[in-house]
Amino acid sequence: MGQRAILAPMHELNESQKKAVEILDGPLLILAGAGAGKTKTIAERVLKLIKNGVSPHQILSITFTNKAAREMKERINDGINRSSLSLPISLYEKPFVSTFHALGVHIIKENAKLIGRKRHFTIYDKSDSKSAIRDAMKKLDYSPKEYDTGKIQSMISREKGNAVSLKEYIEQSSGDYIREVVANVWGEYERILKEDGALDFDDLLLKTLEILKDRKILSHYQSVWHYIHIDEYQDTNRVQYEISRLLAEQQKNICVVGDIDQNIYSWRGAKLRNILDFEIDYPQAKVILLEENYRSTKNILDVANLIIKKNKFRKEKNLFTKNPIGEKISLYSGLDESEEAYFIASKSDEMIKKGNPAEEIAVLYRANFQSRVIEEAFLSYGIKYQLIGTKFFERKEVKDILSYIRAAISRDSISDIKRIINIPPRGIGKVSLLKIFENKADSLPFKVKRSYIDFENLLKKIEEKIKIEKLSQVIKFIFDKSGMEEYLKNEGEEGEERIENVRELVTLATRYDNFPPEKAVENFLTDCALQSDQDELDGDKKGVKLMTVHASKGLEFDYVFIAGLEENLFPHKHLDEKEITNEEDEEERRLFYVALTRARKKIFLSYSQMRTVFGSKQVNLPSEFILDIPEKFLVAEEGYFGLLRNNLIKKIEF
Numbered sequence: 001m002g003q004r005a006i007l008a009p010m011h012e013l014n015e016s017q018k019k020a021v022e023i024l025d026g027p028l029l030i031l032a033g034a035g036a037g038k039t040k041t042i043a044e045r046v047l048k049l050i051k052n053g054v055s056p057h058q059i060l061s062i063t064f065t066n067k068a069a070r071e072m073k074e075r076i077n078d079g080i081n082r083s084s085l086s087l088p089i090s091l092y093e094k095p096f097v098s099t100f101h102a103l104g105v106h107i108i109k110e111n112a113k114l115i116g117r118k119r120h121f122t123i124y125d126k127s128d129s130k131s132a133i134r135d136a137m138k139k140l141d142y143s144p145k146e147y148d149t150g151k152i153q154s155m156i157s158r159e160k161g162n163a164v165s166l167k168e169y170i171e172q173s174s175g176d177y178i179r180e181v182v183a184n185v186w187g188e189y190e191r192i193l194k195e196d197g198a199l200d201f202d203d204l205l206l207k208t209l210e211i212l213k214d215r216k217i218l219s220h221y222q223s224v225w226h227y228i229h230i231d232e233y234q235d236t237n238r239v240q241y242e243i244s245r246l247l248a249e250q251q252k253n254i255c256v257v258g259d260i261d262q263n264i265y266s267w268r269g270a271k272l273r274n275i276l277d278f279e280i281d282y283p284q285a286k287v288i289l290l291e292e293n294y295r296s297t298k299n300i301l302d303v304a305n306l307i308i309k310k311n312k313f314r315k316e317k318n319l320f321t322k323n324p325i326g327e328k329i330s331l332y333s334g335l336d337e338s339e340e341a342y343f344i345a346s347k348s349d350e351m352i353k354k355g356n357p358a359e360e361i362a363v364l365y366r367a368n369f370q371s372r373v374i375e376e377a378f379l380s381y382g383i384k385y386q387l388i389g390t391k392f393f394e395r396k397e398v399k400d401i402l403s404y405i406r407a408a409i410s411r412d413s414i415s416d417i418k419r420i421i422n423i424p425p426r427g428i429g430k431v432s433l434l435k436i437f438e439n440k441a442d443s444l445p446f447k448v449k450r451s452y453i454d455f456e457n458l459l460k461k462i463e464e465k466i467k468i469e470k471l472s473q474v475i476k477f478i479f480d481k482s483g484m485e486e487y488l489k490n491e492g493e494e495g496e497e498r499i500e501n502v503r504e505l506v507t508l509a510t511r512y513d514n515f516p517p518e519k520a521v522e523n524f525l526t527d528c529a530l531q532s533d534q535d536e537l538d539g540d541k542k543g544v545k546l547m548t549v550h551a552s553k554g555l556e557f558d559y560v561f562i563a564g565l566e567e568n569l570f571p572h573k574h575l576d577e578k579e580i581t582n583e584e585d586e587e588e589r590r591l592f593y594v595a596l597t598r599a600r601k602k603i604f605l606s607y608s609q610m611r612t613v614f615g616s617k618q619v620n621l622p623s624e625f626i627l628d629i630p631e632k633f634l635v636a637e638e639g640y641f642g643l644l645r646n647n648l649i650k651k652i653e654f
Contacts, residue, residue, distance in 0.1 A: 017041045020288045027282035028255040033319045034597035035295025043075035059095035063231035073097045104204035111211045122198035123529035129200045136188035160202035161269035163239040197412045205239045212246045222250040233258035237269035260314045264591045293319045297326025304596045311586045332606040332637040340608040345377035360558035362545040366570040384543030397498040404478045408462035424487035426451040471520040472509040549595045560599035565607040565623040592625045
């Protein structure tokens with residue numbers, strides 16, 4: 001991570017980038033290869049629009065991650081500030097730059113009544129949704145032993161991503177028993193969401209689409225945003241595609257940027273056809289290819305190009321660079337996963353000792369389970385590392401604080417009240433809780449009633465503080481007055497760690513202390529709800545990064561290890577019986593391409609000849625991806641145990 005690849009100054013664009021910046025009106029497809037400076041190009045295009053007299057507020061720029069949105073905002077704001085634009089524009093007018101989900105929150109808040117919600121609605125994360133679906137199943141007497149909660153959650157999420165409403169799903173489910181079960185659970189789940197004044201993550205897009213189908217409202221947003229930019233267009237699902245299409249329907253000034261070769265999210269609904277068919281959707285579209293890479297060495301790009309050429313569902317492009325040829329790609333074969341892990345750890349240790357920052361080293365793997373043995377190896381070497389994917393905002397104590405804030409703002413938020421009414425324990429049982437929700441608190445036993453009154457008074461005090469205090473002070477107040485801090489102090493080392501997490505939350509909250517109090521809380525809750533795995537990378541967190549290839553998308557490092565390159569692991573074997581399309585079959589190769597193009601200077605490929613799976617050793621063949629790389633690009637590596645064996649042999653011979 002650290003410093004990004006050195007790019008030309010913002011005003012120095014290559015010929016293809018200049019063309020993309022100059023085409024301002026009408027539909028435009030920018031096919032941008034990995035490391036080709038697409039963020040810089042979009043930012044310059046936005047600035048060009050403003051310089052040509054387009055009001056900044058008429059420009060919409062959407063991307064997929066908070067990290068990418070922040071980078072885009074910074075580049076555009078820097079460009080506005082250093083330009084000769086008038087002072088009022090540079091101070092007060094900015095383009096709307098956000099993720100798809102943040103755009104959804106914005107539109108829903110402005111039209112909340114249309115979908116039966118208040119402006120300050122609760123956003124369910126995955127665990128909240130799963131819990132609510134579990135409650136729905138219990139209400140309908142569906143046993144979790146017979147029906148997998150996670151699978152039902154995934155099916156509902158997938159349908160929402162495909163822009164399918166509950167009503168449409170019910171109509172399509174007649175005669176199919178499993179789909180009828182899902183439809184029943186979905187219906188009860190929607191009732192729970194409505195009762196709680198909440199929306200789940202998928203609703204942020206589906207409900208936005210529902211709102212935009214009102215022609216009057218759509219006309220309003222079409223008149224607001226005249227120029228639309230969609231980044232990572234190859235990753236859009238059906239509902240995101242429809243939102244983009246509707247917003248661009250009138251002006252048709254839509255610029256989409258993407259790389260077919262980096263479409264790796266079909267499993268969560270991304271439609272490759274959205275970018276492949278762009279010229280069918282917009283017959284007047286112009287197409288620009290960004291093929292010059294500013295990130296990687298020639299050797300890395302040559303291998304990446306060779307790998308991806310085997311795919312059929314793509315538009316031809318060939319990455320090139322003016323960077324040096326660079327080192328060959330290292331290949332290591334371990335006897336088993338432990339030997340492979342110790343090779344990765346020993347090489348990382350060697351590079352760090354030579355002065356390379358640990359933060360510029362990444363270990364990528366196909367499946368989460370691979371991280372365990374790699375972590376063990378890093379621990380044995382005493383190498384600091386950061387495991388990406390354990391979200392800060394999913395930690396219990398953090399979610400508890402957020403629930404206190406939401407419950408104080410809205411007493412209708414039943415899920416938040418259920419979560420915190422006994423955090424810390426107050427002796428309010430399920431029967432008493434039911435009476436409270438039925439407005440029968442007066443019938444509670446005296447002791448329980450006293451506890452509930454104290455809890456209500458606490459929420460009132462928090463509500464008052466939210467209106468006048470800085471956000472960081474509000475969180476400190478909650479942590480202290482709720483009794484959470486005192487309770488955690490008695491929980492030993494685990495309690496201390498959880499206290500540190502809340503203190504980290506306070507530190508984060510100070511970023512919002514310059515906003516008016518109520519606005520600070522609103523922005524904070526929205527940002528917390530919209531966090532992604534990559535947001536864990538923010539801040540001063542040291543160490544080698546360990547993550548899945550999926551989580552690495554959009555990131556770059558000097559040195560990249562790609563572990564577990566074995567047949568059936570990477571490319572990954574499809575365990576379900578569902579027939580996959582040829583497009584989906586090519587996704588594993590696209591995933592390997594993404595992994596290769598994360599590296600600036602050097603790549604290490606590794607695999608183990610044997611791997612323990614479900615307690616049994618299995619013999620592995622090297623991945624077909626390794627066999628696709630010509631020998632001239634490869635150099636064999638001697639691993640940690642290999643060096644150890646050689647040293648022992650030398651001693652014996654001596």
